[in-house]
Amino acid sequence: MNVTLSIPPQLVERARKKAAALGKSLNQVIRETLERLAGGDDPERSIEELRRLSGKGSSRGRRIVRDDLHARS
Secondary structure (H helix, E strand, C coil): CCCCCCCCCHHHHHHHHHHHHHCCCCCHHHHHHHHHCCCCCCHHHHHHHHHHHCCCCCCCCCCCCCHHCCCCC
16 A cells, blocks of 8 residues: 655654664664554564574574584583
């Protein structure tokens, strides 16, 4: 849905810069803010986010075992 808002141009410009610094578009920041405000979560969106984030880490080819996680330095 498209929504028309009355926002001072200076505020929009500052918000765009802040969003860009976060690596996001102003539209994306506004959408995320509205989702938090409205509450509730869409299960499909949660699954999409999980898929997007999964596999982002790197063990650099090293196999991590349980004992390594609990080793004391």
